[in-house]
Amino acid sequence: MENFSLDQLQQQLLRGTLSCERLVLYYLQNIVNTQELNAYVEVYADEAMDYAKALDIKIKNQPESLGKLFGCVLSVKDLIVHKDHKVSAGSAILSGFESQFTASALDAVLKEDAIIIGRTNCDEFGMGSDNTNSHFGPVRNKIDKSKISGGSSGGAAVSVQADTCLVALGTDTGGSVRQPAAMCGVIGFKPSYGLVSRFGLVAYASSFDQLGIIGRHVSDIDKVMSIVSIYDENDATMYSDGLYSEQEAIKKTSYRIAYFDQAVHTDGIQAEVYDAFNNSVDKLRSMGHEVNKIGFDYLEYLVPCYYILTTAEASSNLSRYDGIRYGYRSPKAKTLQDVYTMSRSEGFGKEVKKRIMLGSFVLSEAYYDAYFSKAQQVRQLIRQKMDEIFENYDFIILPTSPVVAWDIDQKPSDPLAMYMADIYTVLASLTGMPAVSVPNGNNSDNLPFGIQVLAGTKKDKNLLLFAGQI
Numbered sequence: 001m002e003n004f005s006l007d008q009l010q011q012q013l014l015r016g017t018l019s020c021e022r023l024v025l026y027y028l029q030n031i032v033n034t035q036e037l038n039a040y041v042e043v044y045a046d047e048a049m050d051y052a053k054a055l056d057i058k059i060k061n062q063p064e065s066l067g068k069l070f071g072c073v074l075s076v077k078d079l080i081v082h083k084d085h086k087v088s089a090g091s092a093i094l095s096g097f098e099s100q101f102t103a104s105a106l107d108a109v110l111k112e113d114a115i116i117i118g119r120t121n122c123d124e125f126g127m128g129s130d131n132t133n134s135h136f137g138p139v140r141n142k143i144d145k146s147k148i149s150g151g152s153s154g155g156a157a158v159s160v161q162a163d164t165c166l167v168a169l170g171t172d173t174g175g176s177v178r179q180p181a182a183m184c185g186v187i188g189f190k191p192s193y194g195l196v197s198r199f200g201l202v203a204y205a206s207s208f209d210q211l212g213i214i215g216r217h218v219s220d221i222d223k224v225m226s227i228v229s230i231y232d233e234n235d236a237t238m239y240s241d242g243l244y245s246e247q248e249a250i251k252k253t254s255y256r257i258a259y260f261d262q263a264v265h266t267d268g269i270q271a272e273v274y275d276a277f278n279n280s281v282d283k284l285r286s287m288g289h290e291v292n293k294i295g296f297d298y299l300e301y302l303v304p305c306y307y308i309l310t311t312a313e314a315s316s317n318l319s320r321y322d323g324i325r326y327g328y329r330s331p332k333a334k335t336l337q338d339v340y341t342m343s344r345s346e347g348f349g350k351e352v353k354k355r356i357m358l359g360s361f362v363l364s365e366a367y368y369d370a371y372f373s374k375a376q377q378v379r380q381l382i383r384q385k386m387d388e389i390f391e392n393y394d395f396i397i398l399p400t401s402p403v404v405a406w407d408i409d410q411k412p413s414d415p416l417a418m419y420m421a422d423i424y425t426v427l428a429s430l431t432g433m434p435a436v437s438v439p440n441g442n443n444s445d446n447l448p449f450g451i452q453v454l455a456g457t458k459k460d461k462n463l464l465l466f467a468g469q470i
């Protein structure tokens with residue numbers, strides 16, 4: 001099943017050469033065979049099998065009533081809520097919590113007969129680049145179990161990499177879908193901000209968080225996007241027009257493509273990633289595309305700007321986890337003050353605490369103007385510059401990550417070094433523009449890396465069309 005697209009699976013299901021029950025059994029067996037990767041925190045085996053059997057009856061007796069995603073087996077990141085199912089955001093602070101409603105995007109795919117096979121492991125509240133910050137332990141890369149999967153949607157990426165599902169729904173705040181996709185050798189897509197409802201996504205940084213899609217085939221991502229990109233009045237940040245199905249994909253024989261020379265020529269990028277990127281530039285030119293290197297004055301501000309703003313938003317969003325309303329409450333607490341401080345101290349992990357403290361600092365009265373306000377201004381300058389570039393170019397290309405997957409036990413002595421792994425992915429997140437990571441080869445140790453393509457806002461369909469071509 002590993003190389004089949006959804007269209008191919010659906011053809012087999014309609015011909016009767018494959019059944020949904022057999023398909024789900026195949027994926028469930030692969031989950032069992034790859035348990036040591038720790039990609040899942042919960043598997044919905046019985047529920048998925050029951051739904052598969054019901055779908056087989058529908059295929060046989062009422063094929064005209066089938067949804068557009070029948071036969072699409074999905075995994076769902078542990079940051080996307082599902083009614084009457086647990087969601088923990090990779091954190092102890094939500095231990096035992098069950099959602100009372102379903103995320104709008106997840107509800108949309110369920111209405112089209114998708115099958116949810118389980119929820120996947122992730123960095124706590126989406127905070128991390130290597131999926132080692134989860135309360136449930138690290139996610140391992142199937143290619144080399146001693147390596148990270150990438151993060152924060154590491155479980156989602158590995159669920160596709162290990163062929164335990166066809167498509168994974170993740171979330172992307174600063175590259176959390178694209179970076180693990182690159183490190184696992186699959187495709188990761190982040191849509192334009194406002195194109196898919198965030199209602200039902202556990203919040204990290206609200207002006208950055210987005211649903212993301214991971215798969216092996218661009219056509220599968222395209223089909224899922226056409227379902228989840230629908231207007232939702234529960235999300236005030238959504239566009240009311242220009243949604244995915246309304247966009248027109250214009251296929252060209254020659255695109256104008258830009259890349260940032262100083263972003264690629266840096267000491268931080270590994271030699272094999274650098275060489276592969278340059279080879280891709282040459283290949284695109286040989287295909288008839290115009291590829292130019294251009295300057296970008298704000299490169300050094302991308303990561304600082306991103307982390308100032310996201311930690312500020314996180315400190316606000318995560319204030320709701322107080323041990324009072326839901327989730328973990330410290331059994332040692334004796335006073336109300338104890339409940340607040342001990343529940344949060346014991347329930348949150350180290351990385352989350354660090355970011356809450358950073359966010360509280362930049363929002364403090366003494367430093368608000370120096371940090372938060374300035375970062376907002378820089379974000380606007382970056383957005384304006386990107387808009388100018390897309391007036392003259394169709395796409396921007398960058399490596400997805402400057403490095404391949406590192407050892408799980410490897411922690412940089414400089415904490416900023418981990419954050420710098422996001423240098424290429426945070427640009428699309430700061431500007432709200434769509435971006436996709438596609439595989440771009442493997443290094444000498446067989447570890448994969450990706451190339452990232454960015455497009456202008458609401459050019460998602462054009463972006464996926466181009467991704468399919470390369």
